Amino acid sequence: MRALAIVAAVASLMAGCGQGDKSEVLVSAAASLTDAFREIETEFESAHPDLDIVLNFAGSSTLREQILAGAPVDVFVPASESIMQPVVDDGLVGDSPMVLARNRLAIAVPIGNPALVTGLDDFADSALLIGLCAPAVPCGEFARRALARAGVVAEPDTNEPDVRSLLTKIAAGELDAGIVYESDLVAGGDGITGIPISDEFNVAATYPIAVVTNGDSPDGAALFVAFVATAQSRSILAANGFTTP
């Protein structure tokens, strides 16, 4: 009996932790939005002290699987419209998604470019250590599309599960080159040098944003979606390497 009482007490304590006096808004966002969304979170919370934004960053497809499995997410911001589509198809989205930002691709190399990479052509060189995102995540999908447009058959040495782990390995100098987002060149900062990909081959990722009906705070979610469309948020996104519509 006493043990059960303790279990009950612990359970109520844990439940209490989540509640607090603020209401939480759970935002699942693509890993590439990490820095920009942290800044937006700060701005939003100072404008809405009663709301607490909880950010959940991961590869877009991982986030989608979580939502499809019923995670109580309020807002979803993947790095591709094709990732958003199944969520829309399952009727888990309130209003139809709007485009938040676009992100162009760029080649990332370790600082100083030790392998002397000049462009997409080098991705076919088997002597170099090349990394891409896995085909299932948007950065991998877009990178392959760009390579196909350039007519390059790439020989990657690793297919990283998300763009952040790809950047880490490039920054560490363990990979000679990889294809990432332009925003990552701002975010990756230390240890990374960017090489632009010409418009002819470049592919832009589109970040749709939508309120997810699984969530517990539909009002807070609507406020957040409205907030990211403001000029204030757009300038944060731009400063982080995104283009905004």
Added chain:
Amino acid sequence: MSGALQARIDVGFDADFRLDVEFDVPPGTTVALLGPNGAGKSTVVAALAGLVPIDRGRVVLDGVVLVDTEQGLALPAEERQVGVVFQDYVLFPHLSVVENVAFGLVARGAGRAAARRSARNALPEFGLDGLGDRKPAELSGGEAQRVALARALVTQPALLLLDEPLAALDVTTRADLRHLLSDHLADFSGPRILITHDPTEAFLLADEIYVIENGAVTQHGSAEDIRLRPQTPYAADLAGANLLVGEASDGLVTVASHRLAIADTAASGRVLATVHPRAISLHRRQPEGSPRNTWRTAIRRVEHYGDRVRIQVGDPLRLTAEVTPRAVDALGLSVGDSVWVSIKATEISASPE
């Protein structure tokens, strides 16, 4: 002397305990190291076998220097020709009896098959017929002891060390095994060292006894010397027991035509009767009451050891009694006096010889 062991061993474990002993064992001689538990006896075995380093000292066996700390010399265990029967035997549990016995032969360079063949041939000699394929866990205590003996002797060592070889056995097996042991000791031509805390074992098996207490030799001599003239309270206590060999039947033991009543009515045949000196009472007048063993004799010797006095009485049974100095004064006992001896039947223990 060829074949002999000369050992001077000094091992310090810590500030509290130090083993410092010196002894010589001529070939064909069995020396018993007799002492209480914790006296350092097993350390002597380990040091001679090369399992424990000696801090200072010198060990020479059959002309070969095993250890000389002054020259910084210490042969590793595997290069010494020392056979050891360990306490609890330490048979290899994963090997059969034959493989246990063959182990030393293989280690000393015999081929696996040849070693097994000689090991199997040696089994009958140790009463191990038909047990060759058993594992140690499937052996009785007595069988395990014989395997341990066979394992140690089959390599024909230059020195045989026996560490409490009978301690793990029950009383009846112990008597049988003692005979087997004494036969094998007689066949072994090198020096032999028997470690024991049991004076009976030492008296029956050894030619010479070293009493070891707190890491040092406190007395050295023949069994007779130790028994009749113990020099420390420990020796007096354990080694001073009266041992009598006699014939038992119907609750009586006949020793040199004198009959002693014993409590154990089942004992029969040749037995070893033990009487502790303190169990023997001395009286000026014939005692009354229960003691069934009472007779009159004369005092042959009186020896004082601090707070005890050992008194030896004469025929028909030469026994040693131990009394307090006050009792000696009260009774006015001195050599040549006539006294009555009495022993309760329950104080005499009889075990098969």
Added chain:
Amino acid sequence: MRSRTPWPLVALAVAAVLLFALPLFGLLVRTPWSGLGEILGSEVARDALWLSLVTSLGATIVALILGLPLAWLLARIEFPGRALVRGLVLLPLVLPPVVGGAALLFTFGRRGLIGGPIDELTGLVLPFSTWGAVLAATFVAMPFLVITMEGALRNLDTRYEGAASTLGAGRWMVLRRVTLPLVAPSLAAGLVLTWARALGEFGATITFAGNLQGRTQTLPLAVFVALESDRDVAVALSLVMVAISLTVLVALRHRWWGAS
């Protein structure tokens, strides 16, 4: 006489069993049974399965070669810093594997402390290679072997080894004919645990060795990647992992843990 059944205890124990069993059941429910053959016959699945066997067995062998001497040293020799070494051995058990992988990358990578010289001298680059996957698996799995064997060697009565040496056996023969046979049951258990941990290794591998089919993509990595693209494949591969692990652990339980 039977003692009274302690029902509250039984209830909690059943809850514990459910915690283990329910996810397995969930997996079975989601398994695409009809397409299973096709999925498991695919190149991705066969490559991952093969690579998992190679890396987990490779890691077990390396752990044996390096870990057994370490266990012996820890169990038998007093040396300064022994407590520290023991702590280091345990570290991979508590460290998140990703952290371990990152540490490996910064040490054995091309630009790493050790990896740099290795690359210059031999041209061998560990990250993004199967060797790297073996190294990552060894890093996380070897503690199991070391801990098991240190305990076994510590508990082994050294008198057996002493007896062997008085019979004329040198160090090598004592080890081969006495020490190792006596600790064989523990060694087997340690090897199985090590292998099982290596088979399940994910975090350190993907961080240090990357993810490339046929080279570094072991079953756990294939499952992780497939989860984001084709859930049927992920579930099917997970099922394979569960089947292999469960078969080995249950089969060897009888033999090496002495269960009846």
